[in-house]
Amino acid sequence: MKRLLFLPYTFVLMNWAAMKALYCFLGRRSLDSLWSESPAVAHGGRRS
Amino acid sequence: MAKAIFWLSFALVAYVYVGYPALLWAWSRLRPRPVRRAAGVWEPTVSLILAVHNERETLARKIENCLALDYPADKLQVVVSLDGSTDGTAAVAEAGRLQYPGLTVVEGGHRGKAAAINRGVAAATGDVLVFCDARQRVDPDALRALLEDLSDPAVGAVTGELLLLDAADREAADGVGLYWRYEKALRAMESTVHSTLGVTGALYALRRELFVPLPERTILDDMMVPLRAVLAGRRTVFEPRARAYDAVCPPDQEFRRKLRTLVGNFQLLHVMPELLDPKRNPVFLQYVSHKLGRLLVPYALIALFASNLLLRDGFYLAFLGCQSLWYLLAAGGAVLSRRPAAPIEVLQEGECPR
Numbered sequence: 248m249k250r251l252l253f254l255p256y257t258f259v260l261m262n263w264a265a266m267k268a269l270y271c272f273l274g275r276r277s278l279d280s281l282w283s284e285s286p287a288v289a290h291g292g293r294r295s
Numbered sequence: 296m297a298k299a300i301f302w303l304s305f306a307l308v309a310y311v312y313v314g315y316p317a318l319l320w321a322w323s324r325l326r327p328r329p330v331r332r333a334a335g336v337w338e339p340t341v342s343l344i345l346a347v348h349n350e351r352e353t354l355a356r357k358i359e360n361c362l363a364l365d366y367p368a369d370k371l372q373v374v375v376s377l378d379g380s381t382d383g384t385a386a387v388a389e390a391g392r393l394q395y396p397g398l399t400v401v402e403g404g405h406r407g408k409a410a411a412i413n414r415g416v417a418a419a420t421g422d423v424l425v426f427c428d429a430r431q432r433v434d435p436d437a438l439r440a441l442l443e444d445l446s447d448p449a450v451g452a453v454t455g456e457l458l459l460l461d462a463a464d465r466e467a468a469d470g471v472g473l474y475w476r477y478e479k480a481l482r483a484m485e486s487t488v489h490s491t492l493g494v495t496g497a498l499y500a501l502r503r504e505l506f507v508p509l510p511e512r513t514i515l516d517d518m519m520v521p522l523r524a525v526l527a528g529r530r531t532v533f534e535p536r537a538r539a540y541d542a543v544c545p546p547d548q549e550f551r552r553k554l555r556t557l558v559g560n561f562q563l564l565h566v567m568p569e570l571l572d573p574k575r576n577p578v579f580l581q582y583v584s585h586k587l588g589r590l591l592v593p594y595a596l597i598a599l600f601a602s603n604l605l606l607r608d609g610f611y612l613a614f615l616g617c618q619s620l621w622y623l624l625a626a627g628g629a630v631l632s633r634r635p636a637a638p639i640e641v642l643q644e645g646e647c648p649r
Contacts, residue, residue, distance in 0.1 A: 255621050256628025257474050260550050262593035268557030269590065 297605040304599035311588035316481060318584075323487040330532055333446035340370045341438065341500075342419030343427060346411035348378040350429040351387055357429045358391045358398065364438045371438075373398045376415030379405025409513040416506055424501045426520075431457065431497040431539040440536035441500040451529025452501045452521045454482075454494030455537030475543075479533075485581050486533035490525045492578060492585055493518040497539035505529065510566060514559030519567070525578055526569060560586055 343361050347354055354375070361373045375388045375398065388400045401418045403410065416424060423445060427433060437455055444453040459475050482491045496517040505524045509516055521531035564570065573579040600622075603615045 252624055252628035252631050254473060254628075255625035256632065257549070259622065259625040261474065261553055261589075262596060264550055264553040265557050265590050266593045268554055268561060271554075271558055272561040 297602045300598050301602040301606060301611070304595040304602065307588070307595040308592055308599065311584065311592050315584040315588065316484070319481065319484040319488065319581075323484040327487045328489060328530070329487075330444045330450060330530075331447045332443050337442055337446040338367060338370055339423050339442070340372070340421040341366065341423045341425055341442070342372045342374055342416075342421030342503075343425040343438075344374045344376060344412065344415035344419060345427055345429055346376045346378060346408050346415055347380065347384055347388075347429045348405065348408070348411070349380045349382045349384055351380070351382045351384045353429045354384055354387045355391065356432075357427070358388075358395065360432055361427065362395055362397065363435055364433070365435045366438050368397055370421075371397060372420055374415045374418050375400045376411040376418070377402040378408065378411035379403065406511055407513075409509040409516050410511045412516055413508045413511075416508070419503070422503050424503055424506055426496065426499050426501070426517075427539075428497050431541045433498055433540075434538045437498060437537040437539065438500075440534050441498070444532050444534050445500055445502065447530075449530050450532055451505045451524035451527065452494060452499060452531040453534050453537070454491055454521070454531065455498035455539055456533070456535045457495040457497045457539050457541055459543040460540055461543055474549075481585060482533050483535065485578070485585070486531070489581070490531040490578050491521065491533050492582055494521045494531065495539065497541065498537060502529070513566075514555065514562050518559070518563055522563075522567065522570065522578075526567075526575065528577075557590065560590065 343364075345354075345357060345361070350357070358373065358375070362368075362371075364371065373395070375391065377385055377388060377400065379402075385400075385402065388398075392398045392400045399418050401414050403414050412426065423442065425438065425441065433455070441453045441455060444450055456479065457475075482493075485491050493515070494517050499517065499521070501520060501524065505527055506520070507523060509519060513519055524531055569575045570579075570582055576582060600618055603611060603618060607615060
């Protein structure tokens with residue numbers, strides 16, 4: 248049951264993230280501000 | 296018109312999530328490119344680089360984990376590159392340096408992970424660079440597994456496998472865990488036909504000569520490094536025997552990670568436009584299908600649903616029902632996961648509201 252709900256939820260969430268990423272990327276005044284980041288995410292928080 | 300939009304959107308979504316994996320599956324069986332490992336044992340000098348920021352709680356354990364790897368001590372250098380930590384991580388690293396002669400500690404200001412990696416590599420003496428994150432535990436035989444693949448001169452980089460474990464210490468099979476397993480299956484097939492498009496930051500190896508210092512604000516070092524190796528004419532392969540372990544995160548935390556990764560994909564396109572040149576990029580088809588396709592899918596999903604609202608007879612009505620059910624289940628998942636309204640870490644406050 249949990250998987251039945253989490254699978255579509257994760258799918259929607261990942262696609263929402265893709266839209267938000269474009270919005271964030273295009274919405275920048277300059278690229279510089281984009282690289283400000285949380286250390287916790289930057290160091291060891293990524294799977295690629 | 297609505298039908299054309301419906302089918303074009305459907306085709307894009309179906310290609311990205313079903314067609315491309317099916318194509319890869321067939322390709323990997325018809326034209327596999329096996330890794331040609333060296334006959335004997337290949338034991339180059341290795342520098343294992345940990346770029347760390349505020350990892351006081353995990354660093355000591357990670358250093359022990361690295362030094363416990365099955366590899367001759369005189370050929371293994373562990374470099375801890377500190378990125379301006381403020382929580383006492385430097386003291387932990389210094390204690391480690393005093394305890395283990397094979398440990399090198401380099402320090403700089405807080406300039407981000409890419410800068411820390413650059414500093415770590417500058418202090419590295421090995422012919423092979425191995426990159427790890429501080430949090431994940433690595434199997435003792437993982438390094439040898441990476442090096443076996445790297446002994447093939449055609450291979451420039453090797454990524455290990457990151458296993459996401461649930462509370463019971465089993466590989467997670469729900470939500471994010473399932474999604475990650477799907478991604479790893481794609482990665483394995485991409486590796487079989489040529490190269491993976493990225494590596495896991497938890498564990499990967501690179502030939503020293505292929506490292507080019509990263510631009511300081513690079514978000515996806517674990518895509519830029521292997522893609523540079525591929526553009527330089529080498530392969531980046533996936534080695535599932537080289538394992539690292541991490542705990543699975545709830546979907547809301549994964550969302551922040553994913554958002555960061557996706558913004559990083561846009562950055563990568565900006566700084567490496569050659570990725571879109573099929574003459575220069577040997578994995579052009581994989582890059583467009585896997586990475587760019589994912590960036591386009593959400594708009595196709597919106598178009599698919601909107602056009603389906605205008606087409607409400609027979610097959611289309613049934614399809615609309617399926618779509619509606621899918622999003623209702625997703626809403627149920629959202630309720631179940633009880634997403635907290637945490638700020639997006641990747642972005643500056645106020646610039647990208649949720």
